[in-house]
Amino acid sequence: xxxxxxxxxxxxxxxxxxxxxxxxxxxxxxxxxxxxxxxxxxxxxxxxxxxxxxxxxxxxxxxxxxxxxxxxxxxxxxxxxxxxxxxxxxxxxxxxxxxxxxxxxxxxxxxxxxxxxxxxxxxxxxxxxxxxxxxxxxxxxxxxxxxxxxxxxxxxxxxxxxxxxxxxxxxxxxxxxxxxxxxxxxxxxxxxxxxxxxxxxxxxxxxxxxxxxxxxxxxxxxxxxxxxxxxxxxxxxxxxxxxxxxxxxxxxxxxxxxxxxxxxxxxxxxxxxxxxxxxxxxxxxxxxxxxxxxxxxxxxxxxxxxxxxxxxxxxxxxxxxxxxxxxxxxxxxxxxxxxxxxxxxxxxxxxxxxxxxxxxxxxxxxxxxxxxxxxxxxxxxxx
Numbered sequence: 233x234x235x236x237x238x239x240x241x242x243x244x245x246x247x248x249x250x251x252x253x254x255x256x257x258x259x260x261x262x263x264x265x266x267x268x269x270x271x272x273x274x275x276x277x278x279x280x281x282x283x284x285x286x287x288x289x290x291x292x293x294x295x296x297x298x299x300x301x302x303x304x305x306x307x308x309x310x311x312x313x314x315x316x317x318x319x320x321x322x323x324x325x326x327x328x329x330x331x332x333x334x335x336x337x338x339x340x341x342x343x344x345x346x347x348x349x350x351x352x353x354x355x356x357x358x359x360x361x362x363x364x365x366x367x368x369x370x371x372x373x374x375x376x377x378x379x380x381x382x383x384x385x386x387x388x389x390x391x392x393x394x395x396x397x398x399x400x401x402x403x404x405x406x407x408x409x410x411x412x413x414x415x416x417x418x419x420x421x422x423x424x425x426x427x428x429x430x431x432x433x434x435x436x437x438x439x440x441x442x443x444x445x446x447x448x449x450x451x452x453x454x455x456x457x458x459x460x461x462x463x464x465x466x467x468x469x470x471x472x473x474x475x476x477x478x479x480x481x482x483x484x485x486x487x488x489x490x491x492x493x494x495x496x497x498x499x500x501x502x503x504x505x506x507x508x509x510x511x512x513x514x515x516x517x518x519x520x521x522x523x524x525x526x527x528x529x530x531x532x533x534x535x536x537x538x539x540x541x542x543x544x545x546x547x548x549x550x551x552x553x554x555x556x557x558x559x560x561x562x563x564x565x566x567x568x569x570x571x572x573x574x575x576x577x578x579x580x581x582x583x584x585x586x587x588x589x590x591x592x593x594x595x596x597x598x599x600x601x602x603x604x605x606x607x608x609x610x611x612x613x614x615x
Contacts, residue, residue, distance in 0.1 A: 306332070306350040309377035313385045315352050315400065324393025324489050329353040329361040329370070334381045334404040336476045338412070340505070346381045349374045357395050357459075383479045387486055387496065394489020397459045404500045406476040414473035417500055420444035421467050428456025428490065431464035439469075446480045446498045455490035462493040471500035 306314035315330035333349040352371045353364035364370050387400035419439030426433050435449060449467035458464040467483065483496035 306348070306352070306373055308348055308375040309346045309379040310382040311385070312348055312350070312381055312383065314350055315386045315390065316388050317390060320352075320354060320387075320390045322390055322392055324391065324395050325357045326366070326391045326396045327353075327355045327357050327359050327361075328387065328391060328396070329364075329399045330386050331401045332384050332386060332403070334384065334402070334478060335407065336380045336405065336478070337407045338380070338409065338476065340409045343378075344380045345376065345378050347374065347376050348381060357397060361399070380476055381478055383481070385481045387483045388481065389485045391486065391492070392488040394455055394491055395459070396487050396489065396492045397462070398483065398487050398492070398494045398496070400482050400494075400496045402480045402482060402498045404474075404478045404480075404498075405503060406474060406478075406501070407503045407505065408475040410504045410506060412475045412502075412504065414475050414502065415477055416473055417446065417469065417471050418444040419469050420447045421449045421469065422465055423450045425449055425452045425454065426464045427454045430457045432458060434463040434466040436468050444479075445474065445477055445500070447482075447484065448480065448496050448498060449483045449494055450485075452483055452486045452488060453492050453494050454488045455492060457491045459491055459493035462495065464493055466493075466495045467497070469498050473502065474500045475502045475504075 306312060312332055312334065314332065315328065320328065329351075330353065331351045335347040337345045337347075350373050351369075352367065353361045353369045354367040355361075355364050356366065359365065362370055381404070384402045384404075386402070387398060391398060418441040419437055420441045421439060422433060422435035423440050431453065446469045448469075449465050453464045478500065480498045482498070483494050487494050
């Protein structure tokens with residue numbers, strides 16, 4: 233798509249002005265000249281309106297497309313990342329609260345999907361969540377994918393100037409079929425941290441494992457002291473085994489200035505789907521006939537007749553309703569594209585409006601030319 237800059241928009245206005253400024257020469261009496269001039273001015277104003285509308289549509293839609301581009305959020309599956317430089321500061325005096333929630337799903341047939349919800353909050357030290365004036369947050373997002381999340385990386389190498397307080401949390405839930413094998417969660421945390429005087433450590437469990445499942449709070453808060461009486465490093469890992477291992481890397485090389493604190497948590501949980509069982513009938517005898525299937529309408533089918541010694545048949549399924557459910561992003565109507573921030577849709581709309589404006593310009597010029605011929609014919613007839 234060609235970019236319409238200010239220079240090109242100015243040229244379009246200049247061409248429009250030349251087109252509407254060309255006077256129509258009309259021979260005849262002074263009264264006819266005055267009448268023709270007035271009529272010419274009316275047509276000039278109408279033509280100017282059409283041209284300005286077309287050019288204005290192009291400029292506004294172009295600017296709107298740029299403004300509608302969403303800001304970058306946390307990355308999604310398979311590798312989630314947020315609250316790291318350069319998006320978050322490395323200097324002093326900040327309050328940071330960042331969370332990641334992961335839902336991994338694996339079906340019995342092996343199909344996979346995931347949903348990731350993130351939140352990022354940045355404020356001055358002492359301005360606690362949910363007040364996040366420095367990033368106009370909390371900035372939240374929810375993304376879905378057909379891939380499983382395999383890693384989370386957040387809150388590393390930030391706010392090392394001192395006087396900062398960092399809270400970062402990762403929660404992973406693996407939804408898997410019953411009987412799925414698990415592997416143990418290994419830990420590498422609080423290694424080479426809190427080496428300054430007056431610091432306190434509350435890390436559990438302890439661990440120093442290479443390529444661990446959870447690596448957090450290493451090489452952090454070494455400036456001495458703490459923040460507002462909190463533990464200098466309070467880092468915990470919950471969960472002993474995982475069915476879909478997700479590596480967590482957070483709060484490493486962070487808040488190394490004096491008077492800072494880091495509180496980071498990682499939790500991994502498994503949810504096993506119960507095996508399906510075939511329900512048994514509560515009554516004996518032949519079962520009732522099945523109900524009729526629902527058609528394309530909203531109503532469902534009717535239930536079947538009562539069988540001999542059995543129960544009433546199951547009612548038919550509801551008809552398809554997809555024809556009346558709006559689709560699009562977001563769903564504000566049939567298609568819902570009117571509120572989409574997709575730049576492609578914005579540019580397509582700009583082209584459509586510009587085409588309509590230029591069509592109007594062509595029609596106006598054609599009518600103007602015909603009016604000129606008509607006025608000339610009347611003058612020849614009068615003479």
